[in-house]
Amino acid sequence: MKDCIFCKIVRNEIPSYTIYEDDVVKAFLDISQGTPGHTLVIPKKHIANIFEYDPELAAAVFSRIPKIARAVKDSNPDIKGMNILNNNGQVAYQSVFHSHFHLVPRYTNHDDFSMTFKDNSNKYTPDDLKKIQDSIVAHIGD
């Protein structure tokens, strides 16, 4: 897509610190470096978000992620773990609308990354959960 910043990175019109690429994906350092080594893995094909993947592209992209994640982890003995995140939609903090997966190396529980969500389990009855389950199951296709 012409004006997409990540498509421009795929075409090398914008420079990036690329750590891996092949015919399907490109992986490069996130400019923000949330923690050292913070990497983005993107499909070379422009799609906006997770809702636009077909099974073949999803399989092709995800099959590359463990190898890239291992390389990032092995690059620094201080990396003890990794969060892998994928934001979809502005409401979910997506700011670049070309699908991407964040690989965020974790050094300690007190490094510069945090992710929290509330435990609301005490607000749901089994019936509430069953209704949510049913409404989602009704939309699972083949």
Ligand code: 5GP
């Ligand atoms: P999002 O908020 O959409 O999940 O993540 C977008 C990410 O893209 C942000 O973490 C941001 O730092 C990164 N980013 C935005 N523009 C550029 C750029 O031009 N180059 C690189 N390497 N990363 C970028």
Ligand code: ZN
């Ligand atoms: Zn794009």
